[in-house]
Amino acid sequence: MPISRRDFLLRTAGFVSVSAMVPRWAVAGAKMFEESVGAEAAGRTLVVLELMGGNDGLNTVIPYTDPVYPQVRSRIGIPQASAIPLDGKLGLNPVMTGIKALWDKNRVALIENVGYPNSSLSHFTSRDIWHTADPALAQRRGWLGRWADAAIGNDDNPLACAAISQSLPRSLLADNVSVPSFVNIASYTYSTDGAYPGDRNNQVNTFLLESSDQYEIENTVSEVTGLGTAAISSSTILQSVSNGYVAGGQYPAGSLGAGLLLIAQIINANVGARILYVTYGGFDNHANEDADHDDLVRTVSDGVKAFFDDLDAHGKAKDVLLMMWSEFGRRVQDNASKGTDHGTAAPHFVVGDAVKPGIYGGPPNLTSLDSNGNLKIENDFRSYYGTILSDWLKADANAILGAWPNLGFINEAF
């Protein structure tokens, strides 16, 4: 339900109680909000879940009828008979009952063998390529940052994009949109001297002044100046989003569950959030993958299921699309330390009511490998991104990514 300008101002004014502190950003933010809710796709949110470290696609989506699989995964393979079939050839890791439940409701698209040409086996190069959508690494901004600059660069909404992350993911690095990052709302506020509460407004006002002034220091880093203003703006709104919130899903313990819950709260606060980003790490399973990987994909699967249960309980699911990515898949052949080294192509999930359910591409060919023993790419990651940009965010994907085939996994008419 959209909120009115009056609600918005009341909501924001609750934080700093003096009239001087209902400043230009709050007015501009309210104006932006009323204008944007009517625009095409403006009520839609994209949730991005990054699996950091390189998720092992072959132990996530199992080629459960391929006789080569148990040979190349003799140490850590998932027993093929235990996979949860999605079709006649591919099945989910048996711990992924949450994703299966969403699949059964026609809310899951599985994109197989996603990657980019001439894969770098470096985490960091690969991650930068995925963040910028540019294998040549000539782009400074992220792919979502370029979208944000083009689509909402003039809006001045402090929460149009946000990252539930200790650091700003480069995907969201933009020129004209400031993206707050946080993991915990309670501490997301400017601390002042508890002994003199009456002096707080003076401190906050001076903090805003010193943060927004142009420094004379030569070469001073622009990302450092101006940050305080964005911080105070977003803090003011965020302080209220969890008030009285009743979660409609059973989130798993840990950072991913907490992050997805926070995202659900922000979505339900109707503050005009367009891109919400959350990271989950631990996927670099060079060793002892047999002991570690199931817990990771179970948490992802349970977390996404809980998130959509929560959105359903609040009538919000139709406004949300969730996509996952990871910088690469892993080597087809497992190694002697019960792990897998860096690989290339991998499957990724897109979840929401707007997907055209099904499997796009695959199953992975375990015998036709590149010279390093890695899977060959079938779907370029820019097609994966572009389909979401054009058919969910209704953006000009060509302008952001160049021309790439649309994979058709989003229902355009949704």
Added chain:
Amino acid sequence: MSSINWTRDAAAHLLRRAGFGGTPAEIDALYAKGLEGAVSSLVDYEAIDVSAYETALAAKNYNTSTNRGLTQWFLDRMAFSPRPLEEKMTYFWNLHWTSGISKVRGVTLMLNQNKTQRQYALAKFDDLVVKISQDPAMLVWLDNWLSQAAKPNENYARELMELFTLGVDSGYTQSDVTAVSRALTGWTLTPRSYTQADNYNGATFQDIAAIHDNGSKTILGQTGNWSGYDAINIILGWADAKGTKSGRYLGAKLWTYFSSTYPSDFLVEQIGAVYDSKGHSVREVVRAIFLSPEFYEAHTRKTWVRSPVEYAVASVRMLEGTTDFGTAVNSLSGMGQVLFNPEDAKGWDWGTSWMNTGTLFARASLSNTLSTNRGNNGTRFDPNKLLAGKDASTADKVVDILADRLNITDVTPNVRAGWIAYMNANDDGSRGNWTNTAANVDKKVRGVVHLMLTSPAFHLA
């Protein structure tokens, strides 16, 4: 080539970069030594007696068998050791190739890695590379202890070249990664049952021939039955017409760390030439950086974004505060840098990636504790000590004293006026007139220090 204009401001800049910032007295003392004397006093730090500090540190009884205590111990060294560059370099190596406690689990192994990084902080680079490649925490962190001749584990071999010595674009290939991983097989831990042994702390390095790959390997064009030592020699000696690639890679990274600017190709080659001609001596590379005119140019100053660790250390050091770093340890997670526990092998990115709205508030939380803790324990400073003996009769005089102490006198007149207005402001925002009374010092001097510590100027060193 321009010459260096050695001023007190240049000395303050050197102390911020080669250390964690200084008090006015420390800056004066460094300035008085002249350029070469000042650089030598930092770089040739073995001449500085640390026994009194070590005794005082030991008396604090930080529990280095916990990650919390280990972090407090390292922060204390950075803030209070009389050898600032020794700790600044140890911190560099911690950023360059730290391991992560979440995987290593043995805190003693992390402590020992830190000691190794300090012991070899300015040594011949080759010696440090061997020591870290055989370091138990690193062997666990990047899996080399599990690597065996049959199907070796590539994790350490890749990062050794990509992150630690050569750089991802230096020209090595996947087949070099595989060959180096084969050469490093056998560098492992004893006991082999590491995961249960002694709460993960008891492991030591062992070279086991039985699991070493004795086959022929081709590393960067050289073929032979290479050992781990051979592989490191080949990697560090790999050169083109401009010299070794490891010298340019390490030199560029050290330059960026200390000067906060990206060096030109010409400058990188100059630094690489020092590395090559001085037997891969890190000490001589660092000395050359601090003696180079480019290091002192105006555009290098106040551009280094303090990491959370540097922020915690510099704020307490420059205010001559007192702390057990308990609050700092609590704040590190929110500020985005849990020391000894990076998310991945690359460690943290530097620069502006430290700064976002969430980490800014976390810094403000730490600063608020330092500024307003009036008790006798924990992180605190004494506002009266900073004003003692000075004319602190008006708000603008107090602001100038404090801005000088924090090395942030270069803010705009508008910001300075804002601080003065804050000090003079009544609670309702109307203009009052600050006078130097105990109550006003307690309220507004603490308050303005908090504002200064959270201003953009102080996030930059």
